[in-house]
């Protein structure tokens with residue numbers, strides 16, 4: 543079968559991760575073209591990675607290279623508009639996280655998809671390691687019982703210089719702070735495993751960094767299943783960690799890593815007396831796949847070959863984005879929120895900061 547034709551829009555930091563991951567899939571996909579508003583950067587990237595064509599604009603790229611799939615690797619502010627341009631030209635899109643700046647933008651890209659394609663997908667690479675897939679299967683098959691409690695803690699560290707990059711830490715270009723930009727990875731895995739959420743109560747703070755958005759958030763989330771979760775998103779934590787813990791009726795499952803995991807980052811602790819029931823099921827599951835872009839790209843290419851919507855679909859990405867929006871809405875409104883609070887009439891549908899962040903939520907703490 544002919545390789546899937548891929549183009550990359552935005553040839554900065556994460557585009558390098560994309561090209562490395564795609565190299566491992568070169569029997570299935572060929573990167574045929576790149577573009578960047580920094581045209582010299584696009585050309586240098588193209589030369590370095592032996593890509594046939596570099597275009598000064600996305601429009602030229604789409605009409606001349608006619609890619610099957612465009613990897614959108616630009617800052618978040620342009621994901622929505624670039625995706626709409628690609629979809630209108632008939633090319634599917636795989637956008638870096640976050641899928642766009644607002645629920646409204648993700649909804650618009652979802653509506654621009656065709657029934658048989660083109661499609662809009664988002665990079666949430668932590669769904670695709672074997673550990674996540676093994677646990678998902680055990681949950682679906684009822685092997686671990688009902689989920690009761692979860693912890694979803696993204697405690698990372700970013701110094702002030704990280705936010706000196708012009709698009710970071712601003713509502714209009716990044717759509718939020720660590721809730722939108724960092725913890726969204728872990729929250730996406732949380733919703734992938736536990737499903738729809740029903741209620742969110744949150745606070746956000748700007749404790750230490752000079753920027754427009756929050757630098758930490760805390761939430762408690764109730765899921766439709768009745769499970770409850772504690773969610774923490776921080777860029778102020780010198781001992782960095784990504785930690786997810788799930789207490790099911792029959793076992794505790796933990797994932798401890800930082801920016802990507804392998805099988806050894808997962809740990810299962812069966813409930814007393816259930817070792818002989820649970821351990822063999824866990825050990826009979828899928829192993830050997832690290833989380834990361836290559837694992838997701840393999841799944842995306844497989845879906846496109848089957849003419850199916852590639853993961854993570856617009857609908858699934860919207861669920862994670864709604865959780866992010868709910869954290870901001872709850873914090874800024876000072877009350878718990880439900881999915882009904884985030885419909886098209888809500889200011890939090892149009893912008894992650896709604897009508898604007900109240901100052902008492904986002905005042906740099908006294909130093």
Ligand SMILES: NC(=O)c1ccc[n+]([C@@H]2O[C@H](COP(=O)([O-])OP(=O)(O)OC[C@H]3O[C@@H](n4cnc5c(N)ncnc54)[C@H](O)[C@@H]3O)[C@@H](O)[C@H]2O)c1
Nearest residue numbers: 552553554555556578579580615616617618620638639640
């Ligand atoms: N999945 C992950 O683990 C992960 C990790 C890091 C970054 N990201 C995401 O990747 C995206 C890009 O981040 P980055 O660190 O590579 O940024 P970056 O600033 O290093 O690179 C972005 C590139 O896009 C170009 N660009 C900007 N606007 C453009 C436009 N309208 N058209 C074409 N090119 C344009 C810039 O010139 C730059 O070369 C962000 O959404 C970020 O959140 C994801």
